[in-house]
Amino acid sequence: MTRQDISELYRGYIDCLNRQAWPELGRFVHQEAQYNGQRIGLSGYREMLENDFRAIPDLRFVIDLLIADPPHIAARLCFDCTPVGELFGLPVNGKRVSFTENVFYEIRDGRIAQVFSVIDKEAVRAQLGNDSP
Template sequence: MTGADLADVYRAYIACLNAQDWPQLARFVHDDASHNGRPLGLSGYRAMLEQDFSEIPDLRFNIDLLIVDPPHVASRLRFDCTPKGRFLGLGVNGRRVAFTENVFYQFRDGKIAHVWSVIDKAAIEAQLDEHRRMA
């Protein structure tokens, strides 16, 4: 798969997430996918995403930066959303927060096999501190 092909697959994957088109997820995620070293498989990966959307009803994945070097993809995702309750152990409780996630993917057979991600929790903490100061 060329870099351009892989970039197209990744963009289609992000569109699938934003549409919450869970039956199509198998087109993009390998049956034995892992996330941050935890083996989840396709069903566990889907459950993780469904929980994210349940806890953050206005969740939308926005590609801020995309670098492709087959079989790897690196992406900086930008979020602007309102988690309902606790998020990453923080009491967000319906406040709007903006943050980024740096994600690295390894593809196998044209599908995501491994994902490593880090969310900018410090950015969320700073916004919550600002909310408290303004209250």
């Protein structure tokens, strides 16, 4: 795949997430997907995303930075949302928070096969006024 190919694939994937078009997820995510070193497969990946949207009903993935170097792609994603209950173990309880995620992907067979994600949880902690680790 070319840089343009994987960039278009990724933008389609983000659109799929934002629309919560779960039946389409298999077009973008490999059947044997891994997330942060754990094999969770397509079904586990879908379950993880569905749980994210339950915890954060107004969740929207916004691409801030996208770098493609086939077969890899890296993105900085921005979030401005209102989680219900807890987020990353922090009691957000309906307060609006903003944070970012730096995420790296490996594309295999035209689909996302491996994901390494680092979320700025400290940004949420700071917005809640909770400085304890």
